[in-house]
Amino acid sequence: AQSVTQPDIHITVSEGASLELRCNYSYGATPYLFWYVQSPGQGLQLLLKYFSGDTLVQGIKGFEAEFKRSQSSFNLRKPSVHWSDAAEYFCAVGAGNNDMRFGAGTRLTVKP
């Protein structure tokens, strides 16, 4: 079965600084990859997804992610972080069926 590792439990960045959140997956074939964001006490909002094609995908709120097969990674990036980006971010991998596995999440704190 597929699995996801988010190596960073908590990241703090200054407002206006760039951001990269790491995600590594394990799956034998080409996976479906997702990034979700969750604000405190709320459900998950889809930021972006990768199924195939261009390995650099654009999402909402100025986020992008790059699929690197050789590194089994799907890192999330944003060039300039806003205070409203403070939240929990989850990477997920799907196998084309119902079975979607989530990482444990990375909590983002934004310093003023």
Place this chain on the structure above:
Amino acid sequence: DTGVSQDPRHKITKRGQNVTFRCDPISEHNRLYWYRQTLGQGPEFLTYFQNEAQLEKSRLLSDRFSAERPKGSFSTLEIQRTEQGDSAMYLCASSPPQVQETQYFGPGTRLLVL
């Protein structure tokens, strides 16, 4: 276009009581999923439906957990004889037939078992 809705948003119950949560998916989404999320963890898949058929339920946490989707629209998740370890956020998601791999989540029901 309304998103996935869940009711109630919060539930406090005493150990041993039964609880039932409701999920209304996005209109015309034929797949509906239930997840559990504990503090500091990502969502954990429990079960899913395609229309009214429950296609996967082996990952329900115990036989105290059951789910239904009788008319292929809304779904309910019931936990019988609740235990303190059941305290968690219960999330519902739905996906459309055209892009079934993409799941859209509701706001969740936070359960506290005293």
